[in-house]
Amino acid sequence: MSPAPSRTSRTAIVAAGRALLEEEGLDAVTMATVASRVGVRAPSLYKHVRDRAALVAAIATDAGEEVGQVLAAADPGAGSDPAARLDGLARAFRTFARRSPRSAALLFLDLGPGAAAPVEVGARAARPVVEVAAALVGQDRALAAARVLTAFAYGFTSMEGAGAFRLGGSVDVSFDLGIATLAEGLRAARQTAATGEGG
Amino acid sequence: MSPAPSRTSRTAIVAAGRALLEEEGLDAVTMATVASRVGVRAPSLYKHVRDRAALVAAIATDAGEEVGQVLAAADPGAGSDPAARLDGLARAFRTFARRSPRSAALLFLDLGPGAAAPVEVGARAARPVVEVAAALVGQDRALAAARVLTAFAYGFTSMEGAGAFRLGGSVDVSFDLGIATLAEGLRAARQTAATGEGG
DNA sequence: ACCTGAACACCGTTCAAGT
DNA sequence: ACCTGAACACCGTTCAAGT
Numbered sequence A, B: 001m002s003p004a005p006s007r008t009s010r011t012a013i014v015a016a017g018r019a020l021l022e023e024e025g026l027d028a029v030t031m032a033t034v035a036s037r038v039g040v041r042a043p044s045l046y047k048h049v050r051d052r053a054a055l056v057a058a059i060a061t062d063a064g065e066e067v068g069q070v071l072a073a074a075d076p077g078a079g080s081d082p083a084a085r086l087d088g089l090a091r092a093f094r095t096f097a098r099r100s101p102r103s104a105a106l107l108f109l110d111l112g113p114g115a116a117a118p119v120e121v122g123a124r125a126a127r128p129v130v131e132v133a134a135a136l137v138g139q140d141r142a143l144a145a146a147r148v149l150t151a152f153a154y155g156f157t158s159m160e161g162a163g164a165f166r167l168g169g170s171v172d173v174s175f176d177l178g179i180a181t182l183a184e185g186l187r188a189a190r191q192t193a194a195t196g197e198g199g
Numbered sequence C, D: 001a002c003c004t005g006a007a008c009a010c011c012g013t014t015c016a017a018g019t
Helices: A010-024 A031-037 A052-074 A082-099 A101-106 A119-137 A139-161 A171-192 B010-024 B031-037 B042-047 B052-074 B082-099 B101-106 B119-137 B139-161 B171-192
Strands: none
Touching (some): A010 A052, A010 A101, A031 A052, A052 A082, A052 A101, A052 A119, A082 A101, A082 A119, A082 A139, A101 A139, A119 A171, A139 A171, A139 B139, A139 B171, A171 B139, A171 B171, B010 B031, B010 B052, B010 B101, B052 B082, B052 B119, B082 B171, B119 B139, B119 B171
C-alpha cells in the first residue's frame, strides 16, 4: 500500500459543492459542509482546492462546461435556418437555467479577480452562439451579436431564477417575445451593415 | 434630554453599506465594518436593521430607487420617438451600472425569500420602460417587451461589470447593436400582434 | 501523501449591563 | 432608548501530528 491514497477528488468536491449550491444557495457552500458530503473533514479540501473562492470558481467553471455541452447538443447545425438555431439555443439555455438556476446565475457573477472561468471554457460554450450570430448578421458583427444574445438569455434567466418577474403576465410569453425580437432585429441589422459582409 | 437619541440612522447605515459594496464587494459588507463607518459598534446596527440579510436587501432596494430616478430623469417623455426613448433609457441604465456595477448586479440577485425589494420599487423603476415598451409594441405586449429590454440591459451590464467580455471587440459597439436590435425587433413585433392593439 | 484535531482570526447575533 | 462589551456558535484557514 502506498501511504494514504486520496480518499476524495477535486471532481467529487466540485460536484458536491455544486449540488449544495443548487439545493441551498451559495452561502450554504461552506468548506465543512462540502467536506462532509465527500466524506472528509474541512482541512482536507485544501489538498484539492486552494481556498473557498477557488472552489466557487471551479463550480462556476463546471457549470460553464455543462452549458457548453448543452448548447452544442441543442444546435441543429450549420445547415439549419439561423432563426431556428437561435430558438433552439435559447430554449436549451433556459431549460438548463430552470434546472440549475443558481449555477446559471453564477456563470457571470463577479467573483473577484482571478476567479473567472478560463477563457477557453467561455469560448467553447459561446461557439455555437457566435456561429448562429454570424449566420444572422455576418462575420464582422458576429461577436457583438453573440454578446447581445447571451446578455438577454443570462439576464432573463437570472431574473426569472431570482423571482424578479412579479408583475403578472406569462413569463414564457415574455421569453418567446425576446427570442422573436432578437431574431428579427438581428436579421434587420444584417441589412444595415455598412461594410462587406464576407460570406 | 431624552435618554440616548440615536447616534446613527438606517439611512446612514444603508448608504455606508452600499459604498462598501461598491468599493470592496459584497463579502466586505460586514456588520462590523459598516458599523465602524457610521461610528458605532456592530450590535447597534440591530436597532436599525433586522440582520445582515435585511441590510443587503435594503442596499438593493436603495439601488433600485436610484435606478428609478435615473430612468425617470433620462426619459424624454411620451411625446418623443419611442426608439429614441429606448435608447435614452438603455444608455442611462448602463451609465448607472458603470458607476455602480455591484449595485447594478445586486438588483436582480437572488437574495433568498423575503429579501427582494418591495414590488413598488421595482414597479416604479420599470414604469418608463413599460411605457416605452407600450409605445413600441402596443399595450397588450408592453409588459413582455419591458421584460425583454430589462433582461438585456441587466444581463449586459452584469456581464460587463464582471469582466465577462474577454474575447476582444468593442463592448460599446456590442451594446449599441443590442439597442438597435431590440428597437427594430420590437417595432416589427408590433405588426406581428394578432389581436387588437388598444391604443 | 493525505487526513485529522486543535488552534486562531473573524463573523453574525444575542443579551445583560451601562448611560 | 440606544449603545456597548462579553459571550456563543460558526466559518475559513493553517499546521503539527498521525497513519
